[in-house]
Structure formats: structure tokens, C-alpha cells
Amino acid sequence: MNPNKALWEKGDFTRIAASMRESGESLVADLEITPGMAVLDLGCGDGTTALPAARLGADVLGVDIASNLVEAGNRRAQAEDLGNCRFQEGDASNLEDLSDDSFDLTVSVFGAMFAPRPFDVAKEMVRVTRPGGRIVMGNWIPNDPTLVAQILKISSAYSPPPPEGFVSPMTWGVESDVTERFTAAGARPEHISFRRDTYRFEFPGPPADFVAEFRAYYGPTMNAFEAAEANGRAADLEEELVALFTAQNESPDASTSIPATFLRVTVAL
Numbered sequence: 651m652n653p654n655k656a657l658w659e660k661g662d663f664t665r666i667a668a669s670m671r672e673s674g675e676s677l678v679a680d681l682e683i684t685p686g687m688a689v690l691d692l693g694c695g696d697g698t699t700a701l702p703a704a705r706l707g708a709d710v711l712g713v714d715i716a717s718n719l720v721e722a723g724n725r726r727a728q729a730e731d732l733g734n735c736r737f738q739e740g741d742a743s744n745l746e747d748l749s750d751d752s753f754d755l756t757v758s759v760f761g762a763m764f765a766p767r768p769f770d771v772a773k774e775m776v777r778v779t780r781p782g783g784r785i786v787m788g789n790w791i792p793n794d795p796t797l798v799a800q801i802l803k804i805s806s807a808y809s810p811p812p813p814e815g816f817v818s819p820m821t822w823g824v825e826s827d828v829t830e831r832f833t834a835a836g837a838r839p840e841h842i843s844f845r846r847d848t849y850r851f852e853f854p855g856p857p858a859d860f861v862a863e864f865r866a867y868y869g870p871t872m873n874a875f876e877a878a879e880a881n882g883r884a885a886d887l888e889e890e891l892v893a894l895f896t897a898q899n900e901s902p903d904a905s906t907s908i909p910a911t912f913l914r915v916t917v918a919l
């Protein structure tokens with residue numbers, strides 16, 4: 651089994667995605683999407699950005715490596731009667747089912763960054779996007795003090811070291827790495843731009859319950875807890891995560907609202 655696919659089919663990412671819907675919609679509202687635009691959402695999950703793009707009238711294809719998330723996305727699109735939004739399985743490192751120059755806009759929000767072989771990923775995104783089109787990526791930033799980078803940092807201290815040759819997904823949050831990958835794929839460096847943006851995680855319960863949600867349903871956190879349990883350190887991991895979520899929570903009531911900074915990359919082709 652492909653470990654990249656197994657990681658994301660583990661648990662149920664739709665439970666975490668539910669906390670990211672509002673930010674997904676806001677990001678999409680800022681992408682100048684017009685009716686009839688052909689949009690690819692790569693590493694789309696269950697459609698946090700694909701569905702809002704389709705509601706704006708775009709013709710949206712969501713591609714994801716996890717079959718359970720593809721099914722969930724198709725169910726969500728059908729429930730809303732969005733005939734212009736469909737989801738299929740695929741690997742961002744090799745989009746063999748998609749023709750050259752097929753899309754006006756390729757979006758990948760915390761999606762393609764998790765695929766192996768980042769140079770192949772950049773090459774595939776450039777290949778399927780038409781000249782004159784755009785690529786927009788949202789990527790978490792390594793060592794950033796906000797939520798997601800800190801979850802990964804804490805979790806990695808409890809997990810076995812990655813295999814030899816593993817390229818961290820977080821390198822997609824480093825501007826020089828992103829520029830190197832897209833220029834190798836044929837994009838012009840002066841057409842690659844960066845800005846910092848914010849996603850907000852909104853959860854209806856307190857921070858400790860949100861940590862429990864990650865522990866039960868988010869593949870990377872599930873793996874970290876499995877490794878920690880094997881070493882008798884699961885309680886320490888839980889304590890560190892609850893302290894992190896609590897410290898970053900900005901909600902004035904019993905719910906959780908945590909902002910997280912990401913790198914927004916735009917490549918004009």
C-alpha cells in the first residue's frame with residue numbers, strides 16, 4: 651500500500667475539514683473565480699475549497715489520493731446539486747489522467763504539499779494549467795509559531811524519524827524551495843509571488859475536545875499517538891497538544907477559534 655495514500659485514508663479528515671469551512675470559503679472568494687472557469691483543486695479533501703468554487707459557477711474537478719475523501723466530496727456536491735463539481739482519485743505527483751493545459755486555475759490548499767516528489771508535483775501543476783492561467787497554493791510554514799507548524803513540531807518529537815530521502819511537506823512553506831520547484835517546471839521566477847495569509851480553525855467545543863478530534867480522526871496525529879503509546883508517552887503528547895491549543899485559542903466562549911498562518915503562493919503562467 652502507498653504510505654502517502656494510507657496516511658490520508660486513515661481516520662476521517664472530514665472531521666477536521668469541518669473546522670476549516672469558513673476560511674476555505676473566504677480564500678476562494680478572493681481568487682477572482684468567474685462562471686465557466688475550469689478549476690482543478692488538487693489534494694482537495696472533501697471539498698472545502700472545491701465546493702465554494704463551484705458555487706461561484708466554476709467547472710471544478712477535485713483530485714485527491716484518498717478514496718474516502720473523494721467519496722465524501724462527491725456526496726457533498728450531490729447534496730448541493732452542484733453538477734459542475736466532481737471528485738476523482740489521483741496523485742499530485744503524477745496526474746496521468748489529466749491532459750496538458752486543461753485548467754484556467756489550479757488550486758491546492760494544504761493538499762499537494764503532502765505529496766511525495768515535490769519537483770514532480772510542481773511539474774504536473776504547471777503542465778495541466780493552461781498558459782495564461784494561474785496556480786494558487788496554500789502551504790503551512792515550517793517553524794511558524796501558529797497552530798499547524800506547532801502540531802507537527804510537537805508530534806515529530808514523539809514519532810520515529812522519517813525514512814531516508816524523505817522531503818518534508820513543510821518545505822513547500824519556504825519561498826526559495828517553492829521558486830526552485832516552479833522554475834524547474836518552466837514558470838518564470840518573476841511570475842511567482844508570495845504572501846502570508848491566515849486560516850482560522852473553528853470548533854464548537856473547548857480546545858481539549860478539538861485535540862481529541864485530531865487524535866481520533868487526523869491521520870498524522872493518529873500516527874504520532876500510536877508511536878507515543880508504544881513508548882508510554884501518549885499522556886505527555888496529549889498534554890502538550892492541549893496546552894498548545896489552549897494557548898492559541900481566541901474564542902471568548904466555550905468553543906475554539908484558532909488562527910494559523912500560511913504561505914499563499916501564486917504562479918502566473
Ligand SMILES: C[S@@+](CC[C@H](N)C(=O)[O-])C[C@H]1O[C@@H](n2cnc3c(N)ncnc32)[C@H](O)[C@@H]1O
Nearest residue numbers: 658693694695698714715716741742761764765
Ligand atoms: C490537510 S488535507 C487538506 C484537504 C483540503 N485541501 C482542505 O483544504 O480541506 C491534505 C489533503 O491532501 C491529500 N493528499 C495527500 N497526498 C496527496 C497526493 N499525493 N495526491 C493528491 N492528494 C494528496 C490528502 O488526501 C488530503 O485530502
